[in-house]
Amino acid sequence: LxxxxxxxxxxxxxxxxxxxxxxxxxxxxxxxxxxxxxxxxxxxxxxxxxxxxxxLVNDVGTFLIPGLCPTAGAPLSRAYTAGGCVLGAIFGTGTNSTYVEDLCANISRIVAYPL
Missing domain, CATH: 3.30.420.40 (ATPase, nucleotide binding domain)
Known part of the structure; x- marks a missing residue:
């Protein structure tokens, strides 16, 4: 689970x-x-x-992990149909958003920031 x-x-x-x-x-x-x-x-x-x-994942994490039940279906379905879903955000209960970017063309590297 x-x-x-x-x-x-x-x-x-x-x-x-x-x-x-x-x-x-x-x-x-x-x-x-x-x-x-x-x-x-x-x-x-x-x-x-x-x-x-x-x-254990935050709401946003479920946008990016296929196989988990997301709080909103659109981002997961976008990741499944087109791939490349690398960012999800939740601005408050019931307000979800996803940004889709072409990783190969537009992002040279993803930098991890400490929490």
Missing amino acids: GLTFSFPVEQTALDSGKIITWTKGFSAKRAIGNDVVKLLQDAFDRKHMHVKSVA
């Missing part, structure tokens, strides 16, 4: 992240500070569900 968690989280590894706070009217105070992936995995295990959580 690839989990899109649309709340502030301190991601500590590919498959773990601590909940910082709740937004959008949600509240589960005892969950704050805990690993959201572990909480979900523990719930699956208690129900004897054969599901393994392997990745």
Whole structure:
């Protein structure tokens, strides 16, 4: 399972992240500070569900990773049909955007910036 968690989280590894706070009217105070992936995995295990959580991604990450369920279908479908989808952005709940660029012609290298 690839989990899109649309709340502030301190991601500590590919498959773990601590909940910082709740937004959008949600509240589960005892969950704050805990690993959201572990909480979900523990719930699956208690129900004897054969599901393994392997990745935690921000909403934007789902735009770029085929096979995960995106929060908006258009960017993923663009990446699937034409390739080259390298940027996704979410400006607020319910507002999604994607920019498509020809990597070979217009971008000489992608620089990774520290968080």
